[in-house]
Amino acid sequence: MTQTLSSSRISGFHKHSVSERIALLSKIMQLDATDSDLLANCGNLSQEVGNHMIENFVGTMTIPVGIATNMRIDGKDVLVPMATEESSVVAAVCNAARQAYDNGGFITSMSGAEMIAQIQLVNVTDPTHARLCILEKKEEIRAICDACDPLLIKLGGGFRDLEVRVIETKSGPMVITHLIVDTRDAMGANAVNTMAEKLAPSIAQWTGGKTYLRILSNLADRRLARARCIWRTEDIGGEAVRDGMIMAYHFAESDPYRAATHNKGIMNGVSAVVLATGNDTRAVEAGAHAYASRNGRYSSLTSWEVTPEGDLAGVIEMPMAVGLVGGATKLHPMARAALKILNIASASELAQVIAAVGLAQNFSAMKALATTGIQKGHMTLHSHNIAMMAGAVGKEVDQLAKILVAKGGVRIDIAEKELALLRGE
Structure with a gap:
């Protein structure tokens, strides 16, 4: 039964210690021991640091961090940490980068700081x-x-x-x-x-x-990160795939309803790197969407063309106000680790990496939409989440996920039935 809160006015809540706040919250909202223990377990961020980062601190929300591989940027190979809860985001960047790797990868630049x-x-x-x-x-x-x-x-x-x-x-x-x-x-x-x-x-x-x-x-239009890349037509599946992607871009360029989801896909990659490095996701997102409207209507953050050789060329240009010093980039231990993994020397270099990730993300989304559809790859990865939500543990997760994909029904109700059959119940 849902607990009714009589009043949200809790005098002096900010004056209590973290453990005292958790105990008080648990008492008021009748949280069980499992919930209280989850709040107390702050993972790789200590209670002391968390308590100084925000007000009324009671716990952390752990987000998975993955590594985007295959990224070659300005002639240098880079491993890119990405913090996201959404299935297929990291895989999409890896796949796009792999298809561009042999052709030189991404070229980036920055307008200034x-x-x-x-x-x-x-x-x-x-x-x-x-x-x-x-x-x-x-x-x-x-x-x-x-x-x-x-x-x-x-x-x-x-x-x-x-x-x-x-x-x-x-x-x-x-x-x-x-x-x-x-x-x-x-x-x-x-x-x-x-x-x-x-x-x-x-x-x-x-x-x-x-x-x-x-x-x-936050419309940081004097701090523009730019990235470009050419994907050879033979590396992406041929002319039909290329032309389908160009038409997907033209749709987004002309229609704000499509552009909103088109740019959301870009931000899947951008925000994941911004978050992993302890930077301000809301500032970057606000700047990106404002910049997408700079010509009087909302449009695509990317541009796509066919080169004289018949290959697919993609370009992204967007505000990127990120830093290496100050705030969570220095306070959060995971952000510090992410910056070590990136092995970069300046905020401009970080912004350029993020722009390349955004372009890669956009490539994969458009290719999926123009070919098999977005759900096939997304739901294949999402099937593991559904399997765990149904109660699968250990080896059962992979087994159940494969069953769900094979049946073409990645849903919790199907997962629960199939898990019972898997267990012989």
């Missing part, structure tokens, strides 16, 4: 005049921003440029200042937010207006 912080100015009667007043203060702005983070300056980063726009809104005209900041190997949110908050009072003083929002933009 610059992030944007926005300062919103309102209540100005002369917004165009105010815009120029701010632009004239560029060197003063540089000094204020750079003074916020001497370490970033020492590492070669810091304030780079200034943009000021006047936009019309339902609240009237607003003057929006963009601080362009090179954040080097950090994702950069904390650095640019600090600069925006420090600068805002000066902008208000210079213009006679009032500043409100002072925060970064």
Whole structure:
């Protein structure tokens, strides 16, 4: 029976220790010992670290981490950790990379490491005049921003440029200042937010207006990761497969309903690497989908063409605000291990690897859709999940999964019946 919660107001919950919170939660919600033990078992993240990472910490949610093999990027072989709960994601990247490996793999590049912080100015009667007043203060702005983070300056980063726009809104005209900041190997949110908050009072003083929002933009279009790859037609199954994939892309390019799922498939790979390395999945996802709409309608993050030789060429370009320093990338032991496995030297290199994974993921999804359909491969891998959900253990998992695939019915009700037969019940 579902337990009815009388009130979610728990005074001082954040002041308790982790074990005390688990005990209190178990008492209120009548959790059994198994549930309480699951919360207490934090796996490879200690309770102490977890308790300092988020508020009201009570446990962890363990996500499987797999390794994408066959990845050759810019002439270098790379093993890529991916954290995901979805069947077939890691396998899809491995298969796409394998089919491109002998032709050189992926070529990548990066537009830069610059992030944007926005300062919103309102209540100005002369917004165009105010815009120029701010632009004239560029060197003063540089000094204020750079003074916020001497370490970033020492590492070669810091304030780079200034943009000021006047936009019309339902609240009237607003003057929006963009601080362009090179954040080097950090994702950069904390650095640019600090600069925006420090600068805002000066902008208000210079213009006679009032500043409100002072925060970064996750549309990191000055931090674009790019990857390209050519798959030889004979390596992917022939011209019919190639042409089917091109038509799948044209569908996504033209229709936002298809593009949403097309790009979701890309993000299956992208978000898995972002998560495995302790970076901000929500920031990357927000930037990706905003970038996909930059031309006034939502479209594909990838582009696909046929080369003069008749091969299939794929390209991806998307914002990629990731870092190697700060946040969970340094705190979470699994994130640190993932970065060691990747063996990369900079945040830009990480972003380029992630872009290559996104392109590989898109290749596999389009190929499956244009040939056998997405369910055949996905459900073959998902059959193991269904087998375990039905209660299979040990060798039974593989045995039952094969039976489900052979019968073409990867469903829990079928799995339960077949498991009973397998056990002679």
